[in-house]
Amino acid sequence: MYEAVAFYLFSVLTIGLFLITVMSKNVLYAMTSLAAGMVLISGFFFILGADFLGVVQLIVYVGAIMALYSFAMMFFDATRDIKEKNTSNALVFVLGGLSALVLVLIFAAPIHSEAIQALYPMHEGVGNAQDVGIVLFTKYLVPFEVAAVMLLVAMISGIILAGKKMDLSLTEDMSADDEILTQKDEK
């Protein structure tokens, strides 16, 4: 009962918020609704019993990724409305609807569910975080280490790409800076 209420509430809210993300012209509105939708998606994970995944979703997506996006928004001076030339809206809706139909057909297609066996089954009476930790550090140890190296590479590349000439302003031209300097000199 409660699961059904929570599921329908979360799904309606998530779909509405992501529609705002996709349709809005304002970057601030799009980013805020994206963050709210990600919080609600972690709610899905908590309903599904994947507690650790929900916590990771909250920390990584809502904490780290949205902070990065908000910094990017400040860099690009994106508080004004974005003018986009949407050439053919009808074509996009038709393509999106067709792909949604194909996806639903794929998911609704008969699958051999009896043939699927749990490779790493969950244990009764053991917490989700403990279960995840045991599987992650035994069966998936090599992909875990590779993911760690990938994050290190991403961090270094982010620093190198964004760090050049960070003392110069991105959005204002140099003459504006000169004006500020001359105003200071006059004072």
Place this chain on the structure above:
Amino acid sequence: MIGLSHYLIVSALIFSIGLMGVLRRRNLLMLFFATEVMLNAVNIAFAAISHYYNDLTGQMFAFFIIAIAASEVAVGLGLLIVLYKKYGSLDLDDLASMKG
């Protein structure tokens, strides 16, 4: 009662919303938002399958997808800053340099 197909249908709907955003957006930052929506939709499907088949593999793949999304954002935003310094705009129509 809520079954696996409910979650899969919601996941497919969110994925197609993200796909629609990728198709209609012209600003690169908004394009990134749409890809995040698609990645989250896939994560919901993985967690739901993991729950209903009582298997932890789906959650493992969701973790790796989150790690990939984090590194994608770090590298992608660095590239966006470089592009913005070079062209002064993030609009795909302004950035198109090959006109056929």
